[in-house]
Amino acid sequence: MAYRSNDDITWKHQGKEMLLVNLANGAYFKLDAPSAIIWSGLMDGQSNAEIVEVIKDTFNTQGADVAGDVKCQIGAMLKENIIREV
Numbered sequence: 001m002a003y004r005s006n007d008d009i010t011w012k013h014q015g016k017e018m019l020l021v022n023l024a025n026g027a028y029f030k031l032d033a034p035s036a037i038i039w040s041g042l043m044d045g046q047s048n049a050e051i052v053e054v055i056k057d058t059f060n061t062q063g064a065d066v067a068g069d070v071k072c073q074i075g076a077m078l079k080e081n082i083i084r085e086v
């Protein structure tokens with residue numbers, strides 16, 4: 001599955017975090033480092049599996065359900081209309 005940001009969303013890196021702003025309604029979202037990796041991966045066209053591997057390579061994820069966390073974060077982004085399926 002591929003995703004793109006919705007047209008009204010703009011974003012900016014802030015260190016390891018990311019700030020997303022919905023220009024249509026002024027809502028903003030601050031993404032922590034793992035969520036920023038998910039966002040960047042989605043915008044670069046990476047698959048969920050590729051994003052999971054980047055997170056595993058970047059953070060100590062021993063015992064964590066990284067795939068489940070990535071899926072959950074993507075679901076939250078879809079629900080907030082930050083991203084859309086393409």
